[in-house]
Amino acid sequence: MNVGIDSISFDIPKIYLPISTLAIHRNIEPDKLIKGLGLHKMSFPDKYQDVVTFAANAGLKLIQQENINPSEIARIYIGSESGVDSSKPIASYVLSLLESKLGEGSFRNCDVVDLTFACIGGVDALQNCLDYIRLNPNKKAIVIASDNAKYDLESTGEYTQGAGAVAMLITSNPRILNFSNNVGVSTEGVFDFFKPRRTFSKAEITNSTENPEWFGVLENEVSIYKEQPVFDGQYSNQCYINRITEAYNHFKKESQQSGKVYENWAAILMHLPYCFQGRRTFIEIFAKENPELLNNQIGETIKDKLKNLTKSPEYLELINQKIYPSEIASGQIGNCYTGSIFIGLLSTLCYHYQQNNDIANKKVGFIAYGSGSKSKVFEATMGENWKSVINQTLFFETLERCHSIDFETYEKLHKKEVQHSVLEPKNEFVLKSIERDNPVLVGARYYEYVK
Numbered sequence: 001m002n003v004g005i006d007s008i009s010f011d012i013p014k015i016y017l018p019i020s021t022l023a024i025h026r027n028i029e030p031d032k033l034i035k036g037l038g039l040h041k042m043s044f045p046d047k048y049q050d051v052v053t054f055a056a057n058a059g060l061k062l063i064q065q066e067n068i069n070p071s072e073i074a075r076i077y078i079g080s081e082s083g084v085d086s087s088k089p090i091a092s093y094v095l096s097l098l099e100s101k102l103g104e105g106s107f108r109n110c111d112v113v114d115l116t117f118a119c120i121g122g123v124d125a126l127q128n129c130l131d132y133i134r135l136n137p138n139k140k141a142i143v144i145a146s147d148n149a150k151y152d153l154e155s156t157g158e159y160t161q162g163a164g165a166v167a168m169l170i171t172s173n174p175r176i177l178n179f180s181n182n183v184g185v186s187t188e189g190v191f192d193f194f195k196p197r198r199t200f201s202k203a204e205i206t207n208s209t210e211n212p213e214w215f216g217v218l219e220n221e222v223s224i225y226k227e228q229p230v231f232d233g234q235y236s237n238q239c240y241i242n243r244i245t246e247a248y249n250h251f252k253k254e255s256q257q258s259g260k261v262y263e264n265w266a267a268i269l270m271h272l273p274y275c276f277q278g279r280r281t282f283i284e285i286f287a288k289e290n291p292e293l294l295n296n297q298i299g300e301t302i303k304d305k306l307k308n309l310t311k312s313p314e315y316l317e318l319i320n321q322k323i324y325p326s327e328i329a330s331g332q333i334g335n336c337y338t339g340s341i342f343i344g345l346l347s348t349l350c351y352h353y354q355q356n357n358d359i360a361n362k363k364v365g366f367i368a369y370g371s372g373s374k375s376k377v378f379e380a381t382m383g384e385n386w387k388s389v390i391n392q393t394l395f396f397e398t399l400e401r402c403h404s405i406d407f408e409t410y411e412k413l414h415k416k417e418v419q420h421s422v423l424e425p426k427n428e429f430v431l432k433s434i435e436r437d438n439p440v441l442v443g444a445r446y447y448e449y450v451k
């Protein structure tokens, strides 16, 4: 049975910090970020935006674009690692926001939930819904990956920040992508990147230079929700490489394929925590699949040979054809955690649409990763009519319309010190306030739709 992505939409911040501005203020050579990591702009949420507004706006756009009746949607599954509450899922907020526009109770029989496993939660939500549609081919599901990839100021993650959401309509006989049911998996429990819940004393909060989002006050303690992770960058890269190579091998076994499976893929869609992560890590799989090419490289050590292999014509051709299209948007937005692999998908589809490339019926490969750590590798086939959906997406056009902010505004937004939004919201859901006074509602988030 054909099951997969029938339509797709997105919501991203409308403001960004040019990466060269960040580099200058952090005393980093701009070329390291631009030429070394592929970064150009770092999108950042405005005061009125968060993971709920991104998810709800992307979901509403999808429903309106496809003219779907809410009663047709059996599930809304959200992948995120930026949950705003330890009990009430983002999906519960999204459901009520969608109902506020589409009719009270219109999603009353819809099953909604959040799935969390660092950056791979969106893929978990997708696969869960693919299985559901396989069992219920007459139903429709929406999967939304929504995140705010926020890192500490002056950390090595700072320049990889970004945010946004991608919403996908999952149906039988989909127009864009049809997924096979083979999935390669590799999992290991590690601490490469995580967000422990923390409780701080009032004194610690008072002395803090940051103004963390505030959840609840105990007698002498303030329990806060800190958005930024604890992480070890180089170790997280090693975990990423270990997991993706193991999951790739497992996928070959599961799908009973041998040889260079990636050669069958017109595009390789990887989790991109920053633009060049895919090209910098796929080399490990490429080298294992092409031992003769690796051996032919000059170099004393395997590491030297591997480095030279990244510059070989064979690998550069692979990057240009199969990885580069997914990087275009990543370099303009930054990390979106669970959304990154799907931002890469949108970028790839829009690129091939612009280039008028015929990729109908071709296979694409997905290499997903979530810290903590898990990778999943799977493949899908492009639908015959993918262009008829992508022509209405206006993804690259939206990226071009984003506004640059200065460094001072960026730091104030990061520290939650701005009084007003940088841009006036228009035709979208916004975060209005967070309850601080009413003790039985403390921490509740209030949203509204602004025309």
Ligand SMILES: CC(=O)SCCNC(=O)CCNC(=O)[C@H](O)C(C)(C)COP(=O)(O)OP(=O)(O)OC[C@H]1O[C@@H](n2cnc3c(N)ncnc32)[C@H](O)[C@@H]1OP(=O)(O)O
Residues within 6 Å of the ligand: 029, 031, 032, 033, 035, 036, 037, 119, 156, 157, 160, 193, 231, 232, 233, 234, 236, 237, 240, 271, 273, 274, 277, 280, 369, 371
């Ligand atoms: C969250 C996850 O998904 S886990 C996997 C990834 N981990 C993360 O994203 C965690 C958060 N991020 C980080 O900690 C960091 O940003 C990292 C680990 C991703 C990158 O670390 P950094 O120390 O900033 O960069 P790193 O040294 O690895 O690479 C810099 C690149 O720029 C290149 N470079 C440096 N200076 C220059 C320059 N002037 N001109 C051109 N290139 C340059 C380097 O050669 C290197 O590229 P290469 O290895 O391909 O040759």
